[in-house]
Amino acid sequence: MNQRQRDHVVGYLFVLPFLISLGTFFLYAAVRTLIFSFTDYNLFNTPAFIGLSxxxxxxxxxxxxxxxxxxxxxxxxxxxxxxxxxxxxxxxxxxxxxxxxxxxxxxxxxxxxxxxxxxxxxxxxxxRQGLMTELVQFVVNARWYIAAFLAIFLAIQLALVFNARRRYDGVSLADPVFATVALGGAIVATYLLRLGALLPVYDEQFLISWLNTQARVxxxxxxxxxxxxxxxxxxxxxxxxxxxxxxxxxxxxxxxxxxxxxxxxxxxxxxxxxxxxxxxxxxxxxxxxxxxxxxxxxxxxxxxxxxxxxxxxxxxxxxxxxxxxxxxxxxxxxxxxxxxxxxxxxxxxxxxxxxxxxxxxxx
Amino acid sequence: MTDTTLTTAMPAAALRQRLPPEALRRRQFFALGWTYLVIIGVATVMLGTFLVAFVASLKVDPLERPFRLAFDQVNPLAWVAAADLGRQGAGDPWWGGFAPGGRIVFSATYTAAPGTEIVPPDASVPRRRPGSGVAAALTKYYAIDYALLTETGSADGEMSVTDPATGASEIWPTRTFTYEIAFDPAKAEGGPWIERTPLDLSAPTGQQLVASTLNPTRFERRGRVASWDNITPGALGLVFNNYRRVITETADLQTGNSLFAGWMWNSLLIAVGRVAMTLVVASLAGYALARLKFHGAALIFGLVLFSMTIPAQVTFISNYLIFRDLGLLNTPWAVITVLVVGSHVLLMKQFFETFPKEIEEAAMVDGASRLGILTRIVLPNAMPAVIVNAIMAFQAAWNDFFWPLVLITSPPSALTVQVGLLSLRRSYGGAQGDWGLVLAGAFVSIIPVLVLFILFQRYIVSNQVSEGVK
The missing domain is CATH 1.10.3720.10 (MetI-like)
Known part of the structure; x- marks a missing residue:
């Protein structure tokens, strides 16, 4: 035998363990499943062919x-x-x-x-009474403040951007410098609102069935x-x-x-x-x-x-x-x-x- | 400056100009800041979830509302007190307990409105079953049978109480009661080590507990009864109580052995077995596909890709039957052998293809066989690939849920840890469930893979990333 022929044989020997595993647990299994799909079988009786039933x-x-x-x-x-x-x-x-x-x-x-x-x-x-519910509860109860925060942020950002656009080209809507200013302004303003208790904070308690429900969205x-x-x-x-x-x-x-x-x-x-x-x-x-x-x-x-x-x-x-x-x-x-x-x-x-x-x- | 003077002189439409260079630089700098904010935000949401879940797994009740981040298990002062009590109870500051020779000094301070007399609370060591389910049935020794509880004294004091309604400060009298709980010397000889020493202090309404050597586990009967599950926890016993419970309370009713520890052991056995099998099979096949030209190699390669696309649900019935007929159901062998290691073969093949042929050819001239070349020359130089394969095989086997679920169903002690987690969820994870136990189980089950990941992460991550790109 020359080297090529030897490699041939050795090649088959080397892949043999893998082929056995692939053949038994994948190919044979997949074919059997295909066959079972045409039979009536409950793991203990003899499978009976029932066509496409x-x-x-x-x-x-x-x-x-x-x-x-x-x-x-x-x-x-x-x-x-x-x-x-x-x-x-x-x-x-x-x-x-x-x-x-x-x-x-x-x-x-x-x-x-x-x-x-x-x-x-x-x-x-x-x-139902978990952390996710608590998070949602917080957002719902603080909804006015969250809305105020977002509104103030957007207002400052847009004001700054449009002001700058009057003079300069290429000012993006999401300008990072202005966004930082807007973020700071929004934080301070919301904090002042909260200090003055100008907006209502709700105290609603609820339970949410995230999982144990038949609801469909x-x-x-x-x-x-x-x-x-x-x-x-x-x-x-x-x-x-x-x-x-x-x-x-x-x-x-x-x-x-x-x-x-x-x-x-x-x-x-x-x-x-x-x-x-x-x-x-x-x-x-x-x-x-x-x-x-x-x-x-x-x-x-x-x-x-x-x-x-x-x-x-x-x-x-x-x-x-x-x-x-x-x-x-x-x-x-x-x-x-x-x-x-x-x-x-x-x-x-x-x-x-x-x-x-x-x-x-x-x- | 010249810019601004120019702009004032020109008509409005032509005024607009590009931002000056320093403004652009400033924008780049701030954009970088925002990017970092996003990264940190994502990382916080992601890792924070696990961190919060881990913190909750230490709690007596992980479902408590509102969710507190400050409680005894994360309070160093409580650790010290618990260590001290553990030392008094059984001479063990770490895991505590109540053993012969134990003598615990425990004090509780009560307060009441001025003019009300503070009476000594009714103190008792209750016969409390630990946890729920099987553990309760297996408990042999109770602290109540060995403990002698005596009130050793009381001291008067006062404290300042702020009325929440008016904000006015008032001086209220307090009284501190000291108890000694000793292991009955008459039963000390050959006496058992008892994990828990529960305690109940019951005081009349209007008399509030304001301090105690260790904070009570809970208040019962509208706050009249302060209840401790264990006054001798030891520091680790306090912090990792749920983790100790997940090991000790999931006991096998027949043998009394810990089920959870058994599941971990089974998983380890299966994972190690799979790693060994994967390495042998994948190295041989990978080498053959990479180096040895034989008919059908392309077909095998195609089959491997095909097998990686087909879900396990297509093949599990036949495989279940094979192991049933061999009598290997409910044994680790079934789970070790059932998986086809296609992805590992591909990984090894890829690696061997990059290995320089010349070295092998030189060895071949010297008369070495292909197997000799593989085991003595190629594999020792393929350590990174072997390590990646081993870790990925271990991780996949350890985390596998479907095959152990199908192939190992009974007895309870034969399950792997992942299927064990399902049974833990069934027993303890209801709406009013013992979520401390469930979460502790989940975190313990991660430990082996986490340790491997930390030790070998540079191999795993780079491989996963490059794999995905190909």
């Missing part, structure tokens, strides 16, 4: 349609908002902090926590909005780091060229920053979609802290059909839903990839 029953199951719409809405909301927020934050702090160093460590921290520990902390935060149960908030909260800092690394690899010459062509800050952002970040955005969106479509841990840990229809997602629907509490397993239904989730994930990821690539070619 599981899919039909699943599509008629109101819980399934709820789980599907919840999953899609949740995925859309979380992916979009975390991507935009992370991008905006990265652009804001770019130039001040590096993608490495102290801040990197700080912003990376939330992503090392387990979803179970994270969910428990948020459950505590979102208790727009197209998603309120419970899942709370979970979405938590997801965004924990992922944005880390995603911001990804964008920051991407931003810092954009050549400065591109911005200089754009500026020479007369592009302002907003147009530079839209026509230089956003296209240059396409690969990073692609990674962030893909990670977001895969992560949110299979959101399970948070829902399972919520458990009886929230009604099932307010928290159910596709991944949880699949699990709950396979291991229902106090009932026989419905492996067929579970498998059918699992196949659907798998196909859905593939379609969305590849669709996004196709769009992402054509987007790049256009420019």
């Amino acid at each position: 599981n899919y039909v029953a699943m599509l008629r199951d109101s819980m399934f349609t709820l789980a599907l719409s919840n999953t899609l809405a949740f995925s859309l909301i979380v992916t979009v908002s975390q991507t935009i927020l992370a991008l905006l934050l990265a652009v804001m702090v770019n130039g001040v902090i590096k993608a490495r160093g102290f801040w990197r460590t700080v912003f990376y921290l939330p992503s090392i926590m387990s979803s179970a520990a994270m969910t428990l902390i948020f459950l505590w935060l979102f208790q 727009l197209f998603l149960p309120q419970t899942l909005w709370s979970v979405a908030l938590m997801n965004v909260f924990t992922t944005v800092p880390t995603l911001m780091l990804l964008f920051l690394a991407g931003l810092q690899s954009i050549p400065v010459a591109l911005y200089e060229a754009a500026e020479l062509d007369g592009a302002g800050r907003v147009r530079q952002f839209l026509y230089v920053t956003v296209p240059s970040l396409t690969p990073v955005t692609f990674a962030v969106v893909t990670l977001g979609i895969i992560g949110t479509l299979q959101m399970f841990d948070q829902v399972a840990i919520l458990g009886d802290a929230a009604p099932l229809q307010s928290r159910i997602t596709l991944a949880f629907y699949i699990y709950a059909n396979a291991f229902p509490e106090g009932a026989a397993s419905r492996i067929g239904m579970s498998s059918a839903a699992a196949i659907l989730l798998g196909v859905l994930t593939l379609i969305i990821v590849y669709l996004q990839r196709a769009l992402g690539i054509s987007d790049k070619v256009d420019r």
